[in-house]
Amino acid sequence: MKHHGRIKVEKNERIVAYFSMEIGLDHRIPTYSGGLGVLAGDTIKAFADLHVPVIAVTLVHSKGYFYQKIENGEQKEIPVDWSKDDFLKKTDVVIDIPLKDRTIKVTAWEYICKGCANYEVPVYFLDTNLPENSDYDRKLTDHLYGGDEYYRMLQEIILGIGGVRILEALGYTNLKKYHMNEGHAAFIAFELYNRLKGKVPADELVTEIRKRMVFTTHTPVPAGRDNFPLDVVKNTLPDFPDEHEASIVQDGKLSMIQLALYFSEYINGVAEKHGEISRGMFPEYPIDSITNGVHSVTWTCNSFQELFDKYIPGWRRESFSLRYAIGIPRDEIMEAHEKAKGALIDLLNSRLNAGFDRDIFTLGFARRAAAYKRADLLFKDVNRLVHLSEQVGKIQIVFAGKAHPADQHGKGIIKHINDIAASLKDKIKIVWLENYDMDSAKLLVSGVDLWLNTPIPPWEASGTSGMKAAHNGVPHLSSMDGWWLEGHIENETGWSIGKTASTDSPRNDDQDAAEMYLKLEKKILPLFYHDKSAWVNIMRHCIALNGSFFNTHRMVEQYVVNAYFR
Numbered sequence: 001m002k003h004h005g006r007i008k009v010e011k012n013e014r015i016v017a018y019f020s021m022e023i024g025l026d027h028r029i030p031t032y033s034g035g036l037g038v039l040a041g042d043t044i045k046a047f048a049d050l051h052v053p054v055i056a057v058t059l060v061h062s063k064g065y066f067y068q069k070i071e072n073g074e075q076k077e078i079p080v081d082w083s084k085d086d087f088l089k090k091t092d093v094v095i096d097i098p099l100k101d102r103t104i105k106v107t108a109w110e111y112i113c114k115g116c117a118n119y120e121v122p123v124y125f126l127d128t129n130l131p132e133n134s135d136y137d138r139k140l141t142d143h144l145y146g147g148d149e150y151y152r153m154l155q156e157i158i159l160g161i162g163g164v165r166i167l168e169a170l171g172y173t174n175l176k177k178y179h180m181n182e183g184h185a186a187f188i189a190f191e192l193y194n195r196l197k198g199k200v201p202a203d204e205l206v207t208e209i210r211k212r213m214v215f216t217t218h219t220p221v222p223a224g225r226d227n228f229p230l231d232v233v234k235n236t237l238p239d240f241p242d243e244h245e246a247s248i249v250q251d252g253k254l255s256m257i258q259l260a261l262y263f264s265e266y267i268n269g270v271a272e273k274h275g276e277i278s279r280g281m282f283p284e285y286p287i288d289s290i291t292n293g294v295h296s297v298t299w300t301c302n303s304f305q306e307l308f309d310k311y312i313p314g315w316r317r318e319s320f321s322l323r324y325a326i327g328i329p330r331d332e333i334m335e336a337h338e339k340a341k342g343a344l345i346d347l348l349n350s351r352l353n354a355g356f357d358r359d360i361f362t363l364g365f366a367r368r369a370a371a372y373k374r375a376d377l378l379f380k381d382v383n384r385l386v387h388l389s390e391q392v393g394k395i396q397i398v399f400a401g402k403a404h405p406a407d408q409h410g411k412g413i414i415k416h417i418n419d420i421a422a423s424l425k426d427k428i429k430i431v432w433l434e435n436y437d438m439d440s441a442k443l444l445v446s447g448v449d450l451w452l453n454t455p456i457p458p459w460e461a462s463g464t465s466g467m468k469a470a471h472n473g474v475p476h477l478s479s480m481d482g483w484w485l486e487g488h489i490e491n492e493t494g495w496s497i498g499k500t501a502s503t504d505s506p507r508n509d510d511q512d513a514a515e516m517y518l519k520l521e522k523k524i525l526p527l528f529y530h531d532k533s534a535w536v537n538i539m540r541h542c543i544a545l546n547g548s549f550f551n552t553h554r555m556v557e558q559y560v561v562n563a564y565f566r
């Protein structure tokens with residue numbers, strides 16, 4: 001670690017605590033499953049770049065998420081043995097979480113996230129693997145989203161209640177804001193309630209808690225699955241804020257979303273549309289929106305990093321200066337892309353014997369295999385797809401993504417795509433790159449020619465992989481949902497599929513697929529193969545218009561102004 005130039009920050013200067021059940025900082029620290037965790041990591045990196053006095057908390061997930069192998073088209077889950085000592089430093093702090101029937105002991109590992117000017121943001125990974133705990137409790141911080149309902153409730157108690165206690169024990173005694181990245185951390189409210197009860201007048205208690213709480217909601221699905229039977233909660237925790245039960249309990253269950261909403265002063269959705277949908281779902285709460293972003297340096301491939309360093313020297317400190325990418329010469333943009341595309345294709349050819357060709361239009365699709373993302377929409381009409389490739393312009397396709405181990409439907413999608421890929425092998429080259437993670441994501445978003453995104457509106461609250469693609473000059477073909485409603489300019493930053501959704505507009509896969517094929521046939525393939533200079537203009541717009549805005553620097557500045565220091 002470099003010590004010169006290190007910026008010294010006193011613990012009592014840290015005033016914001018950021019809580020997330022998953023954090024993706026580095027692909028070698030496999031404590032994330034997808035977009036939520038990667039967003040958290042990208043947010044923390046921006047805090048560090050911008051010198052925002054934050055500390056972050058998550059669980060250590062000692063067994064990782066999982067390593068995905070594909071065998072005969074089927075997902076196999078392999079546990080990840082990752083060595084905490086290589087990346088994290090164990091602290092000697094241990095705190096108690098008193099439950100009705102026992103006490104759970106929790107310790108923490110520290111990771112230092114360094115910003116572009118060496119400002120440090122510490123991240124604490126909570127760990128219950130201590131000899132004082134029972135065998136069961138020692139495993140509570142092993143598996144992200146693992147176990148049964150009781151296991152996950154205890155994980156959330158550890159994150160929310162344990163997190164507040166650990167930070168205090170570590171010496172962070174001047175925290176003004178607790179920011180919950182999704183509702184998993186909402187037990188923070190219980191802990192603050194117990195601490196403030198008796199210290200502030202009873203009629204000001206809720207207001208006092210709310211002043212300290214910031215909540216970012218990420219789901220547009222009304223029946224949030226994050227809830228726990230009330231009797232189980234009450235049998236586990238010694239204290240329950242009974243007088244507020246009606247506001248936080250739904251159908252006999254403690255709803256973590258309702259808990260977070262009720263006790264937060266500032267609440268936001270993760271894109272404008274998602275804010276609107278959330279206000280419709282929870283009309284009793286004021287809900288703002290702050291559109292997600294990605295960490296520009298993290299998601300820009302080497303060849304574009306070099307190009308930006310040459311033409312936009314300040315871009316690492318100020319993502320908005322990517323605006324000036326509009327002046328980068330076209331041939332250099334093209335050259336940087338060819339390098340990234342070459343790196344991806346070399347990997348696919350050597351690892352998977354893909355037989356991909358650098359001159360062929362390459363389409364990419366990678367995300368969690370969740371049903372609403374419709375990974376197989378591209379195969380709605382296989383003959384049409386083959387016709388496009390044979391008659392309009394050759395296509396090769398790369399897929400990636402994990403399904404949650406318990407998600408049979410998601411696994412079915414993976415199998416379906418792999419089966420179709422095999423059946424089309426003489427007509428279109430299609431490969432599945434296994435184990436989608438932050439490392440392969442970067443290769444994919446920078447190395448393909450077009451990034452495809454087909455969620456059923458309005459279920460993609462934001463989506464971020466298309467923003468990563470934009471940073472690398474890769475245009476987006478996407479249904480009109482999440483961030484794309486804000487980033488889309490037809491024929492300038494990419495192309496749309498279907499209309500803007502309202503919650504009651506019926507889902508229509510056939511129509512969406514037809515429009516996707518039509519855009520490929522009439523606009524995208526002809527431009528790619530026959531008008532390279534127009535194509536490169538679009539690539540530049542992606543960086544200048546979307547890279548400069550859909551980044552976590554802009555996003556964190558909005559959190560600072562609207563949520564933390566208002």
Ligand SMILES: *Cc1c(COP(=O)(O)O)cnc(C)c1O
Nearest residue numbers: 034035367437438441463464465
């Ligand atoms: C960026 C990223 C995601 C999220 O992408 P979406 O477009 O929001 O689905 C998921 N997984 C990994 C590994 C990522 O890097």
